[in-house]
Every structure is written in structure tokens, then in C-alpha cells.
Amino acid sequence: MRANVWSGRNTVQVENVPDPKILNERDAIVKITSTAICGSDLHLYDGYIPTMKKGDILGHEFMGEVVETGKGVSNLKEGDRVVVPFPIACGNCWACRHELFSVCENSNPNSGLAEKMFGHSTCGIFGYSHLTGGYAGGQAEYARVPFADVGPIKVEDDLTDEQVLFLSDIFPTGYMGAEFCEITGGECIAVFGAGPVGQFAIASAVMLGAERVIAIDHVDYRLEMARNKAGATDTINFDEDPDVVEQLKVLTGGRGPDAVIDAVGMESVSGHAPLQAIERVKQASRQETDRGAALRDAILACRPGGIVSVIGVYGGLMDKFPMGALMNKGLSIKTGQCHVHRYMKPLYEHVKQGHIDPSFVVTHRLDLGEAPNGFETFKHKQDECVKVVLKP
Amino acid sequence: MTENSTAGWPRPIDSILHGATDYTAGVTLTTVFPRLANIDGTSAARQIRIAGAIHAGYSTLTDYPLGVVKAIPYKAHLALDAIGALALAATPFVTGQFRRGRDQWVPHVALCAFELASLALSDPTGKGDYKADVEAVRRANMEDPARKVHERGLAVTPGAAATNGGAATAAVS
Amino acid sequence: MGSRTAITVNRPEDEIRRMWQDPAFRPEYIGEVDAAVTFRDAPGDRGTEIHVALPREAPRNKLGEVVQKVAGSASLAKVKDELYRFKQLVETGEVARSEGSPEGERAERKLKQRPAQPLKESELEKAGV
Numbered sequence: 001m002r003a004n005v006w007s008g009r010n011t012v013q014v015e016n017v018p019d020p021k022i023l024n025e026r027d028a029i030v031k032i033t034s035t036a037i038c039g040s041d042l043h044l045y046d047g048y049i050p051t052m053k054k055g056d057i058l059g060h061e062f063m064g065e066v067v068e069t070g071k072g073v074s075n076l077k078e079g080d081r082v083v084v085p086f087p088i089a090c091g092n093c094w095a096c097r098h099e100l101f102s103v104c105e106n107s108n109p110n111s112g113l114a115e116k117m118f119g120h121s122t123c124g125i126f127g128y129s130h131l132t133g134g135y136a137g138g139q140a141e142y143a144r145v146p147f148a149d150v151g152p153i154k155v156e157d158d159l160t161d162e163q164v165l166f167l168s169d170i171f172p173t174g175y176m177g178a179e180f181c182e183i184t185g186g187e188c189i190a191v192f193g194a195g196p197v198g199q200f201a202i203a204s205a206v207m208l209g210a211e212r213v214i215a216i217d218h219v220d221y222r223l224e225m226a227r228n229k230a231g232a233t234d235t236i237n238f239d240e241d242p243d244v245v246e247q248l249k250v251l252t253g254g255r256g257p258d259a260v261i262d263a264v265g266m267e268s269v270s271g272h273a274p275l276q277a278i279e280r281v282k283q284a285s286r287q288e289t290d291r292g293a294a295l296r297d298a299i300l301a302c303r304p305g306g307i308v309s310v311i312g313v314y315g316g317l318m319d320k321f322p323m324g325a326l327m328n329k330g331l332s333i334k335t336g337q338c339h340v341h342r343y344m345k346p347l348y349e350h351v352k353q354g355h356i357d358p359s360f361v362v363t364h365r366l367d368l369g370e371a372p373n374g375f376e377t378f379k380h381k382q383d384e385c386v387k388v389v390l391k392p
Numbered sequence: 393m394t395e396n397s398t399a400g401w402p403r404p405i406d407s408i409l410h411g412a413t414d415y416t417a418g419v420t421l422t423t424v425f426p427r428l429a430n431i432d433g434t435s436a437a438r439q440i441r442i443a444g445a446i447h448a449g450y451s452t453l454t455d456y457p458l459g460v461v462k463a464i465p466y467k468a469h470l471a472l473d474a475i476g477a478l479a480l481a482a483t484p485f486v487t488g489q490f491r492r493g494r495d496q497w498v499p500h501v502a503l504c505a506f507e508l509a510s511l512a513l514s515d516p517t518g519k520g521d522y523k524a525d526v527e528a529v530r531r532a533n534m535e536d537p538a539r540k541v542h543e544r545g546l547a548v549t550p551g552a553a554a555t556n557g558g559a560a561t562a563a564v565s
Numbered sequence: 566m567g568s569r570t571a572i573t574v575n576r577p578e579d580e581i582r583r584m585w586q587d588p589a590f591r592p593e594y595i596g597e598v599d600a601a602v603t604f605r606d607a608p609g610d611r612g613t614e615i616h617v618a619l620p621r622e623a624p625r626n627k628l629g630e631v632v633q634k635v636a637g638s639a640s641l642a643k644v645k646d647e648l649y650r651f652k653q654l655v656e657t658g659e660v661a662r663s664e665g666s667p668e669g670e671r672a673e674r675k676l677k678q679r680p681a682q683p684l685k686e687s688e689l690e691k692a693g694v
Contacts (some may be wrong), residue, residue, distance in 0.1 A: 003682060010403075020683040022666060023694050024659045045581045053665070055680030062517040072658065090657040109666040112642065112675050124663060127681065134665015134681045142686055144683065146661065185554060195488070205549065209554035221541045228584050229540075229547045277412045284409060355552035363537035370532050376524035383526055384537040391534075 002392065003057045003140035004371040009047035012058065015387060016370050020136065020144035023047040025072035028148030030082060034161035035062040035138045036389040037371070037378050038169060039195050040313045043266060044129060045375055048289065049128040049315055051113060060086035060126040061168045062138030063161060067304065069389040073148045082152035084145055085340035086169045088124040091150035102337035107146065108133045117316070130385075132360065139371060141392040153344045162359035162389060163351055166200070170387075171358050172343035174200025174263070175310050178208055180309035180334035181259035188252045190301060191232070192244075192294040193263035194222035196361045196387045199230045201261045203356060206231035214251055215293075216244055218269060221384045233376075242271025248301040254302030264294035265312030282319060289316030300327050310335035361387040368392040405514040407466055411451065411458030412474075413510060418448025429499050435489055436496045440503065441445070443480045447473070469515055477507035568619040568675060574655050575612035578604055579654070585615075590654055592647035598640060612636040615651075617644050655694040666694035 003017045019027055031376070038061055043049050047239050063083040066076050076082065091102040096104050104123040108114055111121030128136015145152060155164050174197050181189055189205045191198050194217035205213045211233075214360040215226035226232035236247050248257055270293035271274040278379065279291045295310065299322050302308055308331050315358045326333070350356055366374050374388040403411070422446025426437035454469040455462035464472075481504035484490040484497035566621055574581055584590045595602065601618040619641060649670050650660050660669035665678040667688070684692060 003683065005412050005680075018685050020664075021686075021689060021694070023662045023684075023689075023692075026657070027657060051678075053678055053680045055682055057682045086595045090653075090661075092656040093652075094573075094576075106657050107661050108676065109661045109663050109670045110678070111670060112645065112672065124661065130678045130681065133661070133663040134684055136664040136679050136681045144664075146663075147657070155587075179407065185551075204553070206548050206550045208552035225541045228544045231546050231548050231550060247581060268628075273408070277408045277458055280406075280408050284404075285522075285552045293676045334550070350553060353552075355549045357547045360540065360547035362528070363534055363540045365534040366529070366532050370529070373524040374527050376522055377526065377529050380522040382522060382524070383529055383533075384541050386537075386541070389535075 001141040002368055003136075004059065004368065004390070005054070006044060006052050007054055010045060012045065014371055015055075017055075017057065017140070020142050022068060023144065023256060024146060026147050026149055027070045027074055028066055028073050028145045028152070029068040030062070030064045030084060030143050030145055031067045032062050032064040032138055032141060032143060033081075033390050034064070034165050035059050035140075035368075035390050035392065036165060036170075037139070037374055037390065039197060040128070040265070041375070042379050043313060043315065046282075048108070048266060049129045049131070051134075053130065053134075056127070056129070056134070057136040057140050058127045059137035059139030060128055061165065061170065062126075062143060063148060063155070063165050063168060064143075065235050066148075067142070069148065071142050075149050076152065077174075081155045083155055083164050083167045083344070084126075084138070084143070084152045085172075085321050086126055086128075087337060087340055088126065088133070090147050091152055096150070099339055099342045101339040101341040110134055125337075130140075131388065139368065139390060141368070143321075146348040146366055148284070149343065152225050153348065155348070157352065159351060160359065162362050162365075163357060164348065165359070165389065166196075167340075167344050167348055167351075167359040169245060169338070169340065170197050170361075171198050171200045171204075171347055172340045173338040174202075175204040175343055175347060176338045177201040177202035177261045177263060177309045177311035178210075179206075179259065180311075181205065181210075181307050183208040183210050183259075185213045187258040188212040188214070188255075189261065190214045190216060190248055190257035190298070191226075191261045191263055193265075193312060194219070194226045194232075194235075195263065196265035198222075198261075199361050199386070200358070201263050201311065202226055202230040205261075206341055207350070207355060212252070214248065214257065216248075218271065219381055222381075222386060225361070225386060238271035244271070244297045245281045245301045248334045252303070256301055257306065258303055259307040259309060260294050260298040260302045262298050262308070262310045262312045266290040266314045266316075266318075268292060268294040268312075275303045279319075288319040290314045290318040291323060292318040296320065296322055299331065302329065302331055304329040304331075306331055308333045311338065313337075337371050362389050364388040366390055374380050401512075403515040405510065405515055407456040407515075408458065410510070410514050411454075411456055413453040415458065415506075418451060418526065420444070425499075429495070430490045431495050431499060434496060435487070436484065436499060437478070439483050440499060443476060443503075447476060465527065470511060470516055473511055475506055477511075479502040479551055480504055568621050568641065568650065569617065570618045570645050571614055572645075572652055573607050573611055573614050574652045575610075576655055578606055578613045581613040581615065584655055585651075590651060592651050594640075594643050594647050598644075600644065615648060617648065619644065646670045646672055662692070662694070667694065 087102040088107040090106040091106040093105040107124035114121035124133030213233040222236040490497040
């Protein structure tokens with residue numbers, strides 16, 4: 001089958017690889033009808049995540065049709081249309097039973113590797129380096145889905161692929177980010193990063209009843225989409241004025257946002273070029289692995305007693321983390337890889353009832369063979385690219 | 393960090409890293425380098441100080457993220473780097489001072505080699521080369537980005553997930 | 566340091582003791598190296614803790630200490646692998662396999678992963694599928 005594989009830094013190639021096979025009884029094989037490129041895939045592309053190997057199939061947002069099931073899968077049958085969550089979760093361990101699916105204790109066969117970096121292992125993830133198990137990803141014609149009796153949800157209606165595909169990752173991720181903010185109605189929420197996850201964080205905050213949702217980015221067309229589609233009430237372009245903390249104060253009457261969402265992660269860009277240069281040099285010389293400009297600003301901007309919700313992906317160690325501001329202002333940090341399984345059915349309901357149309361983020365729909373161009377265009381924000389969907 | 397597809401080797405230094413190097417090298421050459429290289433007080437030291445000052449000077453006038461007045465195009469800056477490095481290496485031989493000892497020419501040649509190596513590893517397009525063909529992407533795209541970005545019409549119903557029961561009845565337009 | 570480890574499996578203690586004796590589940594390596602295995606009730610609803618202590622001979626000199634640390638940590642890694650596989654078998658009914666590590670958690674595999682793409686037919690038997 002054709003699959004998009006990692007071939008070195010800044011290189012992906014569509015190659016012919018063997019078709020997936022059932023390895024365990026609880027596996028299923030899915031024929032993929034739509035798959036997407038995620039912002040976190042760019043960390044793999046840019047070479048910031050260790051343990052990548054040439055030939056690794058990328059992709060963790062995918063959906064399609066069940067074509068084969070192992071003996072242990074009775075909830076799915078051939079022909080079922082399913083959306084697959086990106087964390088692989090067994091459903092049986094203590095973590096899964098407590099709905100902490102993205103820290104499943106049993107799904108990472110390389111837990112020894114992850115333990116070295118994080119102290120403990122977390123769940124396996126499709127197509128996201130050997131730290132998370134070395135599972136083949138979903139930017140391909142077929143994928144093997146472990147624990148298929150737990151993860152995939154059936155989609156049985158007229159909704160298009162693009163209206164449900166994002167239940168696999170970015171919609172639940174954005175929603176969890178907004179849920180972390182404990183919105184009860186009337187809050188001011190600041191969302192750092194207006195990429196696809198940021199767009200869903202904004203839309204979710206709007207759905208949850210926040211009164212003001214401020215989008216922060218330096219790419220104008222993304223801020224425009226945030227205003228036009230996701231429901232952002234205000235936007236800040238930090239290239240025009242790098243002092244985000246001050247601008248957020250003005251927008252919130254001097255109080256600061258009640259909660260801040262970091263939907264940026266480890267490749268953060270600062271509006272101050274010299275600071276950006278210093279961070280880049282440190283990252284290049286591996287004195288730190290994660291750039292923290294957005295998270296720093298988020299912590300400084302958040303109102304005292306507020307919540308810092310971190311859904312941007314980080315990998316290692318960050319320098320100059322404002323621990324003093326965090327502690328003295330009494331902020332709470334809530335973070336994690338999204339526990340997607342928790343949210344898929346409720347969010348699917350919202351889509352079915354017309355409360356949100358997730359396909360709004362899709363700007364590019366390309367054949368799987370165009371994946372390398374898709375990655376480049378997405379990475380360099382060309383052609384007003386926000387989200388790329390690939391069709392195998 | 394990028395790989396330049398036309399050179400046969402990786403050129404990971406983008407314009408931000410290159411700028412950081414420009415200023416660091418320029419300041420170091422102008423201030424402490426002569427003392428560290430034990431050539432203080434000689435004509436070699438003076439030449440290196442001037443080279444460092446000039447380098448830092450035109451860096452401030454370059455159109456890249458660390459430039460102050462963005463006047464000189466980045467590629468022109470890289471050309472100046474190369475010319476300056478070669479000129480510095482040639483200076484001791486032109487003036488004849490190379491005969492006065494190794495320390496009157498080796499620093500120049502070493503600095504030239506360092507600069508040329510840094511240029512070989514610098515990506516000339518500066519911000520990281522976009523390797524795809526945007527026209528090809530536009531042709532292959534089955535969606536219209538401009539419409540998705542610029543068309544008005546919220547894709548979400550405010551309050552539809554509010555826990556205080558504020559779910560609106562109006563659906564998405 | 567380096568000669569004890571523990572894992573928690575969410576089943577009651579008597580069930581764990583029974584499965585530990587069952588040849589279908591019993592970890593081989595832990596039996597071979599004569600390790601001390603104890604079971605303890607985990608707090609709350611967490612199940613049972615399994616503690617394994619590897620036998621240790623006192624090293625005679627500094628070099629001996631280093632060798633023991635290196636060799637000891639190698640065998641501890643194997644013990645951890647087996648405990649993890651036992652937990653997976655008991656809790657999920659199978660050993661987690663990926664394309665990078667098709668045999669499941671194996672210390673040797675940490676150094677030499679397969680690429681994360683499907684196995685060829687010829688590789689399946691070797692991977693124990």
C-alpha cells in the first residue's frame with residue numbers, strides 16, 4: 001500500500017509498504033478514507049522529537065471503513081465506518097478506567113524508552129516516534145488499530161468525512177483545553193495560537209459560554225478565520241506589537257483573562273526577534289528542547305487565581321519558566337495529551353445537532369501522494385493553509 | 393532548520409541563527425579576540441577589529457530578523473560575508489606583514505575559514521526554504537482556502553455546550 | 566540501587582498469585598534468576614503490587630561494583646519487561662505489539678526498533694504472531 005513515511009529532517013515520502021496485518025486478537029484493520037496532517041506532526045518533520053526512524057509511517061488523525069477484525073473484537077464488523085482516536089488505550093487499566101486514556105498503562109511496548117524521558121511511560125500513539133511505541137501511523141491506505149473494541153467510534157449518518165474526522169484529535173483537544181478553563185458563563189479566555197487546535201479551542205470556549213475569546217497569533221489569515229468562523233471576539237497579532245501581556249490587560253479592563261490556553265507548544269515564536277534568536281540558538285545547541293515564548297506570556301498574562309490550560313505539545317525541557325509568576329499569582333496548570341475517548345461521543349452529538357461544523361478548518365484537501373507538498377505548505381503557512389486533509 | 397535541496401549537504405543555519413552569529417562574531421572580534429589570540433597592539437589586531445566592526449555594522453543594516461534598519465537584502469549580506477572573509481584572509485599577504493610571523497596571518501586565514509564554513513551551512517533563502525511548488529499545490533487542492541478563511545458565517549453556536557443549560561436551539565448556518 | 570522493582574496490576578491478590586503460577590502467564594526470566602517475589606495489596610481500588618528483588622552478591626572492589634551496576638541493570642531491565650508483559654496479559658488479555666516492537670516490550674528492542682510500518686509476511690512468524 002502507499003504510505004507517507006518519515007525520511008529524515010524536513011523530508012517525507014510516499015512509498016510502497018506492506019499492508020497491515022492483525023497482530024493481536026483485539027486489533028482491527030481500517031481502510032482509510034480521510035486522514036490529516038497535524039501541527040504536532042511538524043515537530044517530527046522538523047526533527048525535534050527523538051527516536052524517529054527512516055520508514056516510520058506518520059499520521060494519527062484518520063478514519064475509514066473496517067475491513068478486518070481480530071477474534072476479540074465484537075463491537076465492530078466489516079463495513080462499519082469509524083473514526084479512530086489518536087491515543088491507543090486498552091480500556092482495562094486503572095488509568096483507562098478513570099478516563100485518563102492518554103496515560104494508558106498498557107499500550108506502549110516501548111515504555112522503557114518513554115520512562116527515561118518522562119519518569120513513567122504514557123500511552124501508545126499512532127505514527128508518533130518510537131517513544132510512543134513505534135506504531136505505524138494513518139497517513140496511508142490502511143492502518144492496524146489495536147484495542148479496536150475500545151477506541152474507534154462508529155459514524156452512521158450523512159455527515160461528510162471532514163465533519164467527523166477531527167473527532168480523532170484536534171476537536172477533542174481544543175475542547176479539553178477549553179474545558180480545563182472551568183467556564184461557567186461570562187469568562188474572558190485568551191487562546192495562544194490560532195492553528196487548527198487553537199481554532200477548536202476558541203470554538204469550544206464559545207460553545208461553553210465564554211463571553212470574550214481572544215485569539216493570539218502572528219499570521220493574519222489564521223486570526224481572520226478565528227474571527228469569521230471560530231467565534232473569536234478579539235484578536236491580537238503579536239508581530240504588530242509584541243507586548244501581548246499588556247494588550248490582553250487592555251482587552252480585559254486591566255484584569256487579565258480568567259484563563260489562558262496554550263495551543264502553541266514547543267516550537268513557539270516570539271514577537272521579539274532577539275529573544276527568538278536566543279531561544280533558537282539554545283535549541284540548536286540542545287541546552288533546551290522546548291521554546292517557551294507563548295507559555296511564558298500566557299502565565300504572565302493570566303489573571304491572578306486563574307487557570308493555565310496547556311494543550312500545545314512539549315517534548316523535553318524548557319528554560320526560563322516563570323515559576324515565580326505561577327506560584328505567586330496562584331495559577332493552576334492543567335495539561336495533558338487529550339483523553340480523546342472521553343470526548344468523542346459527546347462531541348459527535350454536538351456535530352450531529354448542528355452546534356458546530358468542524359470542517360471549517362479545512363483549507364486543503366489533497367491526494368495522499370501530495371503529502372510532501374502538504375507538509376511543506378502547512379509548515380510554511382503558504383496559500384493560506386490552515387488544515388490539510390489527505391485522501392488515500 | 394532546513395535542507396537546501398540544491399546543495400548536496402544540509403544548510404541548517406537560517407537567518408535568525410546567522411544573525412546571532414554575525415553579532416557575536418562581530419563584537420568578539422572588535423573587543424576581546426586580539427587579546428585572546430595574543431596579537432594585541434599589532435597591525436593584525438587592528439585589521440581584525442575593523443573587520444569585526446564592519447561586519448556588525450552591515451548586519452544592523454540587513455533585512456533579516458535581527459537587522460535594525462532593513463536595507464541590505466539577505467543574499468547581499470551573505471555575499472558581503474564571503475567577500476569580507478576573503479579580503480581579511482588576503483590582507484596580511486597584501487601588506488607583507490605575513491613575513492613578521494605566523495600570528496600576523498594565521499588568525500586572518502582561520503577567521504576566513506570559519507566564516508566560509510558558516511556560509512556553507514547557511515540557508516541562502518533565510519527564512520527556511522519552502523520546498524514545494526505552491527502552484528502545484530493550488531492545482532492539486534480540492535478545496536478553496538480563500539473561501540474557508542475569508543467567508544463570514546460562524547461555524548459554531550455560542551453557548552451550545554454550556555453546562556447551565558444554555559444550549560441554543562438555532563443550528564449552524 | 567538498581568536491584569528492586571515493582572509494578573501494580575489491578576486484580577485482587579489471590580487472583581494474581583494464581584495467575585503467577587499459571588504457565589500461560591508466568592514470567593520465565595524472573596523464575597530463572599532466583600529473584601525474590603512478594604505480593605502486596607495496593608491501596609484503594611488499585612489492585613495488587615508485585616515486588617521483585619534480584620539476588621545480589623557483594624562486589625569485592627570498585628570495578629566489581631561498576632560491572633554489577635551495568636550487568637545488574639541489564640537484568641533488571643529484563644525483569645521490568647516481564648512484569649510489564651504480565652500486567653498486560655492479565656489486564657488486557659494480550660501483550661501490546663507495535664510495528665516498531667512487534668514482539669512486545671523487550672529490552673533488546675530498545676536499541677534496535679523496526680521502522681514503524683507493517684511487517685512483511687515473512688516477519689510475522691519471527692515476531693511470534
